[in-house]
Amino acid sequence: MQPTAPSLEVRGVRYAYPDGHVALHGVDLTVARGERVALLGPNGAGKTTLVLHLNGILTPTEGGIVVGGLAVSSDRARLAEIRRRVGIVFQDPDDQLFLPTVAEDVAFGPANLGLRGAELAARVDEALAAVGMSEHRDRTPHHLSFGQRRRVAVATVLAMRPEILVLDEPSSNLDPAARRELAGILRDLPVTLLMVTHDLPYAFELCDRSVILDGGRIVADGPTPELLGDEELLARHRLELPYLFRPTPGPTPVRE
Amino acid sequence: MAAGHAHVLYREVDSPVHRLPPEVKIAAMVAFTIAVVATPREALWAFGAYALLVVAVAVLARVNARWLLLRSTIELPFVVFAVALPFLGVGERVDVAGLSLSVDGLYGAWNIVAKGTLGVWASLLLAASTTTRDLIVGLDRLRCPQILTQIATFMLRYLDVLVGEARRMRVARISRGDDPRFVWQLRGFAAGVGALFLRAFERGERVYLAMLSRGYTGRMPAVWQGAGAATTGQWLVAATVPVLAGAVAATAVVLT
Ligand SMILES: Nc1ncnc2c1ncn2[C@@H]1O[C@H](COP(=O)(O)OP(=O)(O)OP(=O)(O)O)[C@@H](O)[C@H]1O
Numbered sequence A: 001m002q003p004t005a006p007s008l009e010v011r012g013v014r015y016a017y018p019d020g021h022v023a024l025h026g027v028d029l030t031v032a033r034g035e036r037v038a039l040l041g042p043n044g045a046g047k048t049t050l051v052l053h054l055n056g057i058l059t060p061t062e063g064g065i066v067v068g069g070l071a072v073s074s075d076r077a078r079l080a081e082i083r084r085r086v087g088i089v090f091q092d093p094d095d096q097l098f099l100p101t102v103a104e105d106v107a108f109g110p111a112n113l114g115l116r117g118a119e120l121a122a123r124v125d126e127a128l129a130a131v132g133m134s135e136h137r138d139r140t141p142h143h144l145s146f147g148q149r150r151r152v153a154v155a156t157v158l159a160m161r162p163e164i165l166v167l168d169e170p171s172s173n174l175d176p177a178a179r180r181e182l183a184g185i186l187r188d189l190p191v192t193l194l195m196v197t198h199d200l201p202y203a204f205e206l207c208d209r210s211v212i213l214d215g216g217r218i219v220a221d222g223p224t225p226e227l228l229g230d231e232e233l234l235a236r237h238r239l240e241l242p243y244l245f246r247p248t249p250g251p252t253p254v255r256e
Numbered sequence B: 001m002a003a004g005h006a007h008v009l010y011r012e013v014d015s016p017v018h019r020l021p022p023e024v025k026i027a028a029m030v031a032f033t034i035a036v037v038a039t040p041r042e043a044l045w046a047f048g049a050y051a052l053l054v055v056a057v058a059v060l061a062r063v064n065a066r067w068l069l070l071r072s073t074i075e076l077p078f079v080v081f082a083v084a085l086p087f088l089g090v091g092e093r094v095d096v097a098g099l100s101l102s103v104d105g106l107y108g109a110w111n112i113v114a115k116g117t118l119g120v121w122a123s124l125l126l127a128a129s130t131t132t133r134d135l136i137v138g139l140d141r142l143r144c145p146q147i148l149t150q151i152a153t154f155m156l157r158y159l160d161v162l163v164g165e166a167r168r169m170r171v172a173r174i175s176r177g178d179d180p181r182f183v184w185q186l187r188g189f190a191a192g193v194g195a196l197f198l199r200a201f202e203r204g205e206r207v208y209l210a211m212l213s214r215g216y217t218g219r220m221p222a223v224w225q226g227a228g229a230a231t232t233g234q235w236l237v238a239a240t241v242p243v244l245a246g247a248v249a250a251t252a253v254v255l256t
């Protein structure tokens, strides 16, 4: 693997669901290492479908995907490595957490990678510390608040030290305080980030670059303030800024 | 929604039964059920003996009778079928309270109800004292084919989902003025059942995808496999139940 290879390259990906519905009509997207990209788009645009391609859960009908220089293929060993590199945090943390304690759930991914003993414990500690959940390590996930569960879900993926962190609607269902806490955590993570969201201010806050997907095609790609400043473009793709919100390019919002 | 290990049937208490390794409990449950099923239906006393065994284990596991009886309503459809048998059966008939009943049908009904109930009770006791994670680990340790382990895990997960969704759908129905009396409830429920299964299936699918994304290959990582595998002593302790049941079944076969 060359250190210069982009974290993610999606090349001409077309995908038709088994029922014949074409969800992606040739998507191209390159995310450089360390970049933070928001993937915006209305309901049914194909965002989740695209995310499921990134770690080989869905296989494109046409086109291909390369993660850090390694092409996604159906080969078993290759797939295992791809799944280590691409950390997907799903929309509903209840889909992701299934073990008796927070620490065990965070250990599940790295344990699947073959880590054991002290090394495994170190990974778990590191990931829990990154999301500020260290003191809850022995609690049962379903006793945590929704916001805490989402943070644990992020930790379960961070523990695999992914090349790229992919989040599907990370701010949905969070109260304002939990939403802000998660933003603080995501902002400080030293990883490449691809964030699917309908929450435009969140994209503005966390990602320098945004991409709009609509009808299975990338229809816009550029600096977030520019995209969000183009009201006509947003309206054409059923995206809306909250009332009174104006993206002003300039100093980033206050850090925690 | 139960996220995590505590599937709907799990009772979170500490008991000698809870502490037994899962593979031992699974084996005991299966052996007990085989003994029950192999017992000739005419040996009424044998079923009394099995019921006593179930009561003893329930007391040890700190599962109360109310919980066990309420959950046994799962088999209600089979009971209804069994009640019909004495009326429909052919052959020798007896008069009970002025009704002419088929002796064969009576035994047939008894056979279904007694064996079904005992089997359901044994499974409920296993579920009440074993977390989802331990069930997976137990089946893995018994060298159960992966596909069976996965099916069992998914059934538990779907059960969780089904109960959670059914609860939410019931609240939604009542909120819209549906009268929650039993018969009407059934009607409303029947209408919702299709949607319910679809939703349960979709959630189960998402949970599985999230596991795959963290490198799950169909076996729990060895971290959980190794620790706490059953000792000979524990096998012997757990064997008392199926051994007693086996003795009862053998005696019943010899006597009839
Ligand atoms: N399993 C499936 N079978 C057939 N069609 C599907 C399936 N899953 C999704 N689709 C269709 O594919 C299209 C894209 O769906 P997708 O879930 O990727 O949208 P999305 O951009 O994630 O939307 P949302 O913002 O609502 O999450 C939709 O038209 C959807 O109906």
Ligand SMILES: [Mg+2]
Pocket (backbone or CB within 6 Å): A047, A048, A049
């Ligand atoms: Mg989606």
